[in-house]
Amino acid sequence: MSKAQIGVYGLGTMGSALALNMAEHGFQVAVTNREVDWIAPFMQEAGDLAKNLHPFDTLEEFIQGLATPRVILFMIPSTKPMDMMIEAVTPLLEPGDTIIDGGNANFHDTRRRSALMAKQDLHFVGMGVSGGESGARHGPSMMVGGTKHSWTQLKPILQEIAAKYQGDPCVDHLGPDGAGHFVKTAHNGIEYADMQAIAEIYALLRDVTGWDAPQIGALFEGWNDGPLHSYLIGISGKVLQATDPETGKPVVDLIVDQAGQKGTGRWTVIEALKLGQSASAIEGAVGARAWSAEKETRKVAQGLLTAGTIPVDLPDADDLQAALLAARILGHAQGFRVLQAASDEYDWSLNLPRIAEIWRAGCIIRSSLLDDLADALRSDPPQGELILAPAIRASLDTTIAPLRRVVASAVTNGIPVPALTGALAWYDSIRTARGSTNLIQAQRDFFGEHGFIRIDKDGVQHGPWNS
Structure with missing residues (x-):
């Protein structure tokens, strides 16, 4: 038997889909799984693609079944199991071999x-894979x-199995290292903000x-x-137009309003703050999911906290559409700002326009907006x-006023x-040349003698309040 070009360890939803994707593109793929009894059903599911799949029952046989230098994709939890796997597999590898963590x-x-x-x-290799099961099977963004x-080892395989946008993988x-x-x-942070903004318009x-x-679904x-x-x-x-076959009601109306999260949204916010950035749209989305878990508290509070709402009409559908577009532009902009800050901090030299391009197909946040963002990022703004x-300013010029009207209506209601x-x-913070943090600097100097910079003098100064 010829040696496999790549190995896939972990035949869960994503691992099995990626293995079948590779096999469908003609690659010879070694496969195995910690629970060996998963392997036979997977091979049966593969059908005609099984001719390109090479199953192994043990880690040692799996490693030996790979052409050198070896390329091994691990689709297992990226926490302690990955560290345990590295410890187990390292003695079986040779210099030049590559292992890939394809999880979050x-x-x-x-x-x-x-x-x-x-x-x-x-x-x-740390490799982000987006697109869910369908993307992994038919073309993810990676x-x-x-x-x-x-990358030299992986490029021929990944470019074949990736989603294509007008032919571009x-x-x-x-x-290097953690960039991917x-x-x-x-x-995923941008994804959180996008999903939350859509849900807010729905609400x-x-x-x-x-x-x-x-009605909302049709809109x-x-x-x-x-x-x-x-x-x-x-x-x-x-989703909004789907009907439950048992009750005849909209499915979404039968779902408890408690959203799950696996941590990547929180990581985005944490790293943004560490890097001195504000990703407020993403922060709002993460916070909303956290509060959604407090269902019992919200039920009690609804009957007790009743003050201050004033019913007003909602702006029309055109305003809602424009407001959502503005929020999506700003949420993406925050995400790219965090990426640039991380690139500077870790010396990654991230190519932001290229990142926007590889998100145009296959991934969860794929949209026509990303084409515009890629062009704008290349324009040396x-x-x-x-x-x-200029192009993004033009879009915001026509959508910020609707966003203000929608937010004002929401707050009032x-x-x-x-x-x-x-x-x-x-958006308003970015466009405010003179903010209010001069007072905060004065407060910090008053209680902690932290000092401040004056507009008419050089160097650190102190106020007269402590003299």
């Missing part, structure tokens, strides 16, 4: 693992971090205007043919700020819109 890993772990393996002339040596080598996993983290239509789910379906065209708007329209690029509000507050 914390990029700090990826950097640590890369440094550890480099000491043995082994290569560790964000690769690691050495140039490992939605995959690239983005930088950080870009995937930021992708306004439901709770202020009284529209039912199918979203129409919006998907315009500037809001995106995977998330498209599936939101479908003032201060390097995406929202200062007492409908929480943390993502929309956070996006607008960030």
Whole structure:
């Protein structure tokens, strides 16, 4: 039997889909799984593709079944199991071999693992994979971090199995060590903000205007043919118009309003704050999911905290559409700002326009907006700020006023819109040349003698309040 070109360890949803994708593109793929009894059903599912799949029952046989230098994709939890796997597999490898973590890993772990393996002339790749099961099977967007040596090995395979946007593979080598996993983290943060902003528009239509789910879904379906065209708007329209076969009611109305999260949104916010950035739309989305878990508290509070709401009409559908577009632009801009800050901090030299391009197909946040953002990022905008690029300014010039009207209506009606509000507050903060933090500096000097910079003198100064 000829040796396999790549190995896939872990035949769960994503691992099995990626293995079948590779086999379908003609690659010889070694496969195995910790629970050996998963292997036979997987091979049966593969059908005609089984001719390109090479199953092994043990880790040792799996490693020996790979052509050298070896390339092994691990689709297992990126926490302690990955560290245990590295410890188990390293003695079986040879210098020049590459192992890939294709899960949602914390990029700090990826950097640590890369440094550890480099000491043995082994290569560790952190690869973000977006698109869910369908994307993994038929063409995901992939964000690769690691050495140039490992990219040389991976490039022919990944470019074949990736999603294509007008023929361009939605995959690239983005930088060393944790760069790929950080870009995937930021992708997920933007995804959180996008999903929350859509949900907030849905809530306004439901709770202020009284529209039912199918009406809102039809509106979203129409919006998907315009500037809001995106995977998330498209599936939101479908979800809202789906009917439960048992009750005849909209399925979405039967779902408890408690959202799960796996941590990548929180990581985006944490790293943004560490890097001195504000990702307020993403922060709002993460906070909203956290509060959604407090269902019992919210039920009690609804009957007790009743003050201050004033019923007003919601702006029309055109305003809602424009407001959502503005919020999406600003949420993406925050994500790219965090990416640039991380690139500077970790010396990654991230290519932001290319990142926007590899998100145009295959991934969850794919949308027509990303084409515009890629062009804007290439245009050398003032201060390097995406929202200062002429084309993006033009879009915001026509959508910020609707966003203000929608946020004002939501606040007056007492409908929480943390993502929309956070996006607008960030926009206003960026455009305010003279803010209010001069008072904060005075306060800090008063109680802690931290000092401040005066507009008419050089150097650190102190106020007269403590003399």
